[in-house]
Amino acid sequence: MSGRTRVAIVVGALVLAAIVFVAVRPRGDDGSPTATTATSANTPATTAKDAGTVIRVKGKAPAGGVQDITVKQGGTIRFTVLSDEQDHVHLHGYDIEQPVGPQRPARYAVPATINGVFVIELEDAKVQIAQLTVEP
Numbered sequence: 025m026s027g028r029t030r031v032a033i034v035v036g037a038l039v040l041a042a043i044v045f046v047a048v049r050p051r052g053d054d055g056s057p058t059a060t061t062a063t064s065a066n067t068p069a070t071t072a073k074d075a076g077t078v079i080r081v082k083g084k085a086p087a088g089g090v091q092d093i094t095v096k097q098g099g100t101i102r103f104t105v106l107s108d109e110q111d112h113v114h115l116h117g118y119d120i121e122q123p124v125g126p127q128r129p130a131r132y133a134v135p136a137t138i139n140g141v142f143v144i145e146l147e148d149a150k151v152q153i154a155q156l157t158v159e160p
């Protein structure tokens with residue numbers, strides 16, 4: 025009797041495992057990857073929007089040359105500087121300086137209150153990495 029019970033339990037477990045496998049698998053093939061793709065597609069988009077213009081600095085020089093950033097007065101100046109070397113980012117005119125380095129992106133989200141054309145500089149290296157235009 026105990027042998028029969030054991031067989032019944034094993035068969036029951038196999039049947040249950042098969043049901044769970046079948047029940048979970050279609051969701052894994054259809055639903056989950058789509059949901060995951062949608063989530064991962066949304067997350068970078070949100071991050072990219074918050075980061076604004078991304079300025080990559082390599083060897084104390086901006087990749088692709090001096091970047092142009094244009095913002096309407098009353099809007100928000102958004103940019104992020106990524107650098108493979110330690111330095112400081114200096115937003116002239118607004119006079120905001122931030123450290124930057126391999127483990128520390130410099131993120132700016134500043135209300136565009138002053139119109140004009142301003143230099144964004146890699147301060148220690150004295151290299152211009154971007155030009156900010158705030159239009160009235």
Ligand SMILES: [Cu+2]
Binds near residue numbers: 114116147
């Ligand atoms: Cu400066």
